Amino acid sequence: MKYDVIVIGAGHAGIEASLSCAKMGKNTLLLTMLAERIGATSCNPAIGGLAKGHLVKEIDALGGEMAKCTDAVGLQFRILNASKGPAVRGSRAQIDMDKYAIYMRERCLSAKNLTVKQETAQELIVKNGEIYGIKTDLGHIYNCKKAIITAGTFLKGLIHIGEYKKEAGRVGEFASNALSDSLKAHDIKLGRLKTGTCPRIDAKSIDFSVLEIQDGDENPIPFSFHTKKENFVLKQLPCFIAFTNKNTHKIISDNFHRAPLFTGQIEGIGPRYCPSIEDKIDRFSQKERHHLFIEPQSEKATEYYINGLSTSLPPDTQLEMVRSIKGLEDAKIVRYGYAIEYDFVYPTQLTHSLETKKIKGLYCAGQINGTTGYEEAAAQGLMAGINAVLSIDKKEPFILRRDEAYIGVLIDDLVTKGTKEPYRMFTSRAEYRLLLREDNADLRLSKYGYEFGLIDEIFYEKVCRKKEKIKEVLEYLTTNFITPSKQNAQKLALIDEAPVTDKSPLIRIAARKNFNIDKFDRFFPRFADIPIDTKEQILTEAKYESYIKKQQIQIERMKNMINIKIPKDFDFTKVSGLSNEIVEKLNLFNPPTLFAASQISGVTPAAIDILHIYIRMDQKKK
Numbered sequence: 001m002k003y004d005v006i007v008i009g010a011g012h013a014g015i016e017a018s019l020s021c022a023k024m025g026k027n028t029l030l031l032t033m034l035a036e037r038i039g040a041t042s043c044n045p046a047i048g049g050l051a052k053g054h055l056v057k058e059i060d061a062l063g064g065e066m067a068k069c070t071d072a073v074g075l076q077f078r079i080l081n082a083s084k085g086p087a088v089r090g091s092r093a094q095i096d097m098d099k100y101a102i103y104m105r106e107r108c109l110s111a112k113n114l115t116v117k118q119e120t121a122q123e124l125i126v127k128n129g130e131i132y133g134i135k136t137d138l139g140h141i142y143n144c145k146k147a148i149i150t151a152g153t154f155l156k157g158l159i160h161i162g163e164y165k166k167e168a169g170r171v172g173e174f175a176s177n178a179l180s181d182s183l184k185a186h187d188i189k190l191g192r193l194k195t196g197t198c199p200r201i202d203a204k205s206i207d208f209s210v211l212e213i214q215d216g217d218e219n220p221i222p223f224s225f226h227t228k229k230e231n232f233v234l235k236q237l238p239c240f241i242a243f244t245n246k247n248t249h250k251i252i253s254d255n256f257h258r259a260p261l262f263t264g265q266i267e268g269i270g271p272r273y274c275p276s277i278e279d280k281i282d283r284f285s286q287k288e289r290h291h292l293f294i295e296p297q298s299e300k301a302t303e304y305y306i307n308g309l310s311t312s313l314p315p316d317t318q319l320e321m322v323r324s325i326k327g328l329e330d331a332k333i334v335r336y337g338y339a340i341e342y343d344f345v346y347p348t349q350l351t352h353s354l355e356t357k358k359i360k361g362l363y364c365a366g367q368i369n370g371t372t373g374y375e376e377a378a379a380q381g382l383m384a385g386i387n388a389v390l391s392i393d394k395k396e397p398f399i400l401r402r403d404e405a406y407i408g409v410l411i412d413d414l415v416t417k418g419t420k421e422p423y424r425m426f427t428s429r430a431e432y433r434l435l436l437r438e439d440n441a442d443l444r445l446s447k448y449g450y451e452f453g454l455i456d457e458i459f460y461e462k463v464c465r466k467k468e469k470i471k472e473v474l475e476y477l478t479t480n481f482i483t484p485s486k487q488n489a490q491k492l493a494l495i496d497e498a499p500v501t502d503k504s505p506l507i508r509i510a511a512r513k514n515f516n517i518d519k520f521d522r523f524f525p526r527f528a529d530i531p532i533d534t535k536e537q538i539l540t541e542a543k544y545e546s547y548i549k550k551q552q553i554q555i556e557r558m559k560n561m562i563n564i565k566i567p568k569d570f571d572f573t574k575v576s577g578l579s580n581e582i583v584e585k586l587n588l589f590n591p592p593t594l595f596a597a598s599q600i601s602g603v604t605p606a607a608i609d610i611l612h613i614y615i616r617m618d619q620k621k622k
């Protein structure tokens with residue numbers, strides 16, 4: 001049997017990869033080790049967060065499944081950084097992790113064109129440098145035109161709990177050793193990373209009465225642009241806040257000698273921004289306490305996840321440390337925290353389409369590429385799936401630019417810069433974050449989802465209408481003016497706004513700090529009937545107009561550079577004003593055009609300007 005695409009692994013990357021291929025009409029096989037664990041959330045029972053929420057919204061706008069599933073099984077929804085600017089706000093939802101997996105399993109099993117098989121991929125079959133098929137543990141050989149590996153933390157996975165070590169992809173699941181060997185045999189360079197998770201506590205052993213409650217937002221906003229707000233009615237569950245204390249820290253530091261992280265037992269590099277508790281106590285010894293978030297794992301809330309307490313300390317130390325925390329004095333641990341080391345593929349071996357440079361038709365997506373997080377994985381899975389299909393159809397690859405999407409930033413960072421530690425998304429990684437907001441992901445990306453057949457026409461037309469309306473109102477606001485007059489001052493006073501002192505475009509009024517939707521409706525009654533999300537966009541665009549324009553000019557300048565060639569023999573070391581790091585990167589990647597140079601992570605707009613001048617001087621000399 002020959003499949004168009006074989007996807008190995010049904011985690012967050014594999015789900016999006018296989019669903020997108022199937023939806024785009026390709027005969028797709030999804031191979032996974034355990035069908036029950038399709039869509040398993042290995043770590044925290046939550047989707048989204050700062051910058052991760054952006055990724056989920058972008059996946060949704062392109063036609064992926066993650067946001068829809070989150071809305072269906074969410075237990076609590078919050079907008080993080082709600083008091084800050086819209087560019088850095090992040091949606092986050094607690095989820096029922098069991099229901100999440102069931103939803104995704106049912107979604108995969110019911111998808112047209114998608115076959116799911118519980119088999120373990122062991123060997124890549126490669127002919128003339130191109131993927132030809134996959135051999136599984138049952139000895140089956142499945143041929144394919146393209147294959148996507150999304151094996152997560154399973155390649156040579158090794159878990160640690162104190163002195164205890166075991167080969168496993170996650171606790172209780174087999175490691176994937178043969179596939180790792182097969183990659184190596186085909187000259188794909190692998191590295192070693194580490195991540196960890198927290199203990200889970202039996203709910204009936206927690207004294208919630210002494211813990212601070214953290215509720216969801218009063219008016220929760222669904223993750224998916226497709227979820228209708230009127231259908232989004234849910235009973236939200238609270239989370240709780242607890243703190244470590246001096247005693248907790250002493251218990252941990254007294255047991256450093258048993259921590260696999262410090263004894264040399266763990267060799268892989270862990271996530272700097274998501275450290276284990278023993279790491280935090282070691283690195284920030286002056287801190288008197290650390291925040292912990294106690295989060296329900298399911299709707300029945302029988303088990304709680306202690307966010308912030310990731311650890312691989314021995315079980316007895318874990319229990320002692322947990323019981324030193326107020327509210328957890330009688331805690332019973334259901335599942336102990338653990339660390340896991342695993343092989344990953346150095347992502348600089350991939351092109352921007354996530355295809356390996358060594359084996360044509362073989363793609364990698366998700367944690368296997370050195371990232372951490374469900375959202376980062378899902379985003380890559382979707383992109384690898386779309387690109388595998390486009391390649392079969394002999395179409396140009398789909399590459400999102402850094403100014404178009406966080407997904408573009410993520411993939412560009414990975415394939416140009418690589419990573420030495422688990423990579424997670426941050427808003428600070430995106431240069432054009434004022435343009436790449438969560439709230440406008442549908443406006444930015446739906447056109448692609450529609451073009452690929454991943455989102456339907458009705459939805460797409462709705463987005464087009466929204467875009468048109470925003471444009472129309474903004475045009476009205478910039479081309480119509482308000483003058484200082486008694487009548488206008490009275491109108492403004494009615495909405496608690498100061499009078500204008502000069503003739504100014506109406507957009508200046510909309511841009512005022514306290515000018516909200518209520519004021520918009522009262523001051524511009526002609527637009528009061530437009531949908532609320534459209535009004536929100538208009539106000540955001542008005543408030544950040546000058547910054548947005550600046551970023552757009554920068555982007556246009558960059559786009560004009562697409563065709564400016566960098567001579568093959570160009571000596572980057574002769575360009576004064578470039579940092580050593582930038583010169584090193586330019587030498588490494590040898591970009592053919594200025595645009596390609598600008599896409600290398602770390603190469604700044606100022607560096608591009610200098611390069612441009614030197615290229616022009618070089619051309620004059622010749």
Ligand SMILES: Cc1cc2nc3c(=O)[nH]c(=O)nc-3n(C[C@H](O)[C@H](O)[C@H](O)COP(=O)(O)OP(=O)(O)OC[C@H]3O[C@@H](n4cnc5c(N)ncnc54)[C@H](O)[C@@H]3O)c2cc1C
Nearest residue numbers: 009010011012013042043121152154176196366367373377
């Ligand atoms: C212990 C632990 C702690 C973590 N902590 C964090 C954290 O703190 N923060 C965070 O953001 N993320 C954390 N993660 C990472 C998060 O779980 C992953 O980023 C995310 O699940 C990656 O998605 P993925 O699709 O790449 O892989 P996974 O979700 O790991 O899925 C991999 C899939 O591949 C399948 N598979 C593997 N090998 C084969 C094979 N040979 N044949 C067939 N199927 C195969 C598996 O069965 C599985 O379905 C943690 C993960 C673990 C295990």
